[in-house]
Amino acid sequence: MRLLVVCEVRDGAPSTDSFALVSHAASLGDDVGALVFVPTADELVAALGGAGARRVLAVEHEAAATSTAARVDAVALLCSRQTFDGVLFPASVRATDLAAALAVRLGAGLNWDLTDVRVADGALRATRPILGDATLADVGWKGDGPALALFRPGSIARVDVEPVPAPTVEVVDVEPHDTWGLVSVTTAGAEPGAESGESAGPRLDEADVIVAGGRGLGTSDGLALVRELAEVLDGVPAVSMPVVSQGWAPYSMQVGQTGTIVKPRLYVACGISGQLQHRVGMERSGTIVAVNTDPTAPIFTFCDVAVVADLNVVVPQLVELLRARRAGAAG
Numbered sequence: 172m173r174l175l176v177v178c179e180v181r182d183g184a185p186s187t188d189s190f191a192l193v194s195h196a197a198s199l200g201d202d203v204g205a206l207v208f209v210p211t212a213d214e215l216v217a218a219l220g221g222a223g224a225r226r227v228l229a230v231e232h233e234a235a236a237t238s239t240a241a242r243v244d245a246v247a248l249l250c251s252r253q254t255f256d257g258v259l260f261p262a263s264v265r266a267t268d269l270a271a272a273l274a275v276r277l278g279a280g281l282n283w284d285l286t287d288v289r290v291a292d293g294a295l296r297a298t299r300p301i302l303g304d305a306t307l308a309d310v311g312w313k314g315d316g317p318a319l320a321l322f323r324p325g326s327i328a329r330v331d332v333e334p335v336p337a338p339t340v341e342v343v344d345v346e347p348h349d350t351w352g353l354v355s356v357t358t359a360g361a362e363p364g365a366e367s368g369e370s371a372g373p374r375l376d377e378a379d380v381i382v383a384g385g386r387g388l389g390t391s392d393g394l395a396l397v398r399e400l401a402e403v404l405d406g407v408p409a410v411s412m413p414v415v416s417q418g419w420a421p422y423s424m425q426v427g428q429t430g431t432i433v434k435p436r437l438y439v440a441c442g443i444s445g446q447l448q449h450r451v452g453m454e455r456s457g458t459i460v461a462v463n464t465d466p467t468a469p470i471f472t473f474c475d476v477a478v479v480a481d482l483n484v485v486v487p488q489l490v491e492l493l494r495a496r497r498a499g500a501a502g
């Protein structure tokens with residue numbers, strides 16, 4: 172099985188999802204290539220080999236940083252020269268743009284929002300949650316090209332695979348084209364789980380402790396409480412979708428089906444009802460504490476600690492208590 176993983180590189184390093192997908196691909200295929208769009212791939216080679224990549228393929232053109240057209244030309248060229256059974260993408264705005272354009276260019280099938288992939292009878296099969304995640308569909312591919320697969324953020328866990336000590340490095344020598352400069356893609360909001368000016372700190376999908384606020388915060392000012400509690404717990408603030416829709420917080424802070432999937436040790440949900448689309452993003456957390464005024468809120472059916480109370484009362488008390496405890500410990 173020959174697989175290509177199109178990696179996301181942020182701040183000079185492949186994203187957690189990219190490493191996870193490379194390692195997962197290595198557990199399925201004997202020939203796994205990791206493709207990166209960077210000015211020079213040298214510094215990434217050892218790390219990608221550690222995740223099981225036998226080959227690192229690099230598109231070093233500057234234009235590939237912002238131009239989907241450049242990326243499409245490069246990957247299409249690669250696919251015309253080498254045969255891949257599958258091209259796998261950790262989801263991002265850019266990856267979605269690229270995968271969709273590639274599907275058209277290559278006449279290839281594209282499945283998206285996948286949460287697992289495996290080999291069955293010599294072909295790739297994948298899992299795609301549907302109907303609001305209530306059902307898991309087992310999907311395959313048809314079409315002429317390789318199986319194109321976009322994965323839901325945070326859904327693939329890194330697996331232990333035999334590291335490849337010295338992956339080969341291949342530079343994809345795609346010819347620049349006039350169209351490359353016509354459209355340049357920059358994301359207006361941060362990617363799910365990515366840092367943004369507002370949520371600077373550890374990324375949501377890597378956070379050990381998360382304090383999340385929902386519509387129950389009442390106003391944008393309510394978010395200050397969530398931030399305070401997150402700070403005193405050395406955690407990361409997050410929100411449910413309505414908080415983003417109201418413009419109180421950036422999309423990068425959203426947990427859930429269409430936000431970031433998180434797995435912290437501790438998840439404190441304040442004023443969040445626990446609807447399915449939020450639940451699928453956080454139910455794998457270690458301990459879930461829920462603060463909600465409504466004793467019938469769905470979140471109370473799956474949390475570990477239920478606090479039936481007004482968050483405006485409980486959260487400041489918790490912050491005070493934790494600060495006092497910290498001061499005591501320091502003194």
Ligand SMILES: Cc1cc2nc3c(=O)[nH]c(=O)nc-3n(C[C@H](O)[C@H](O)[C@H](O)COP(=O)(O)OP(=O)(O)OC[C@H]3O[C@@H](n4cnc5c(N)ncnc54)[C@H](O)[C@@H]3O)c2cc1C
Nearest residue numbers: 385386387411412427428429430442443444448463464482
């Ligand atoms: C296709 C699709 C994708 C979606 N993706 C996502 C997603 O990624 N993430 C996401 O979060 N949602 C998502 N949603 C929306 C989801 O269905 C819910 O509407 C949303 O999660 C509800 O957010 P909430 O719990 O903050 O608000 P609500 O459901 O309105 O709950 C607010 C809660 O706050 C409580 N409350 C009110 N005041 C207080 C107080 N003072 N103190 C304590 N508790 C209080 C209330 O009792 C209530 O339970 C999606 C929906 C669809 C259709």
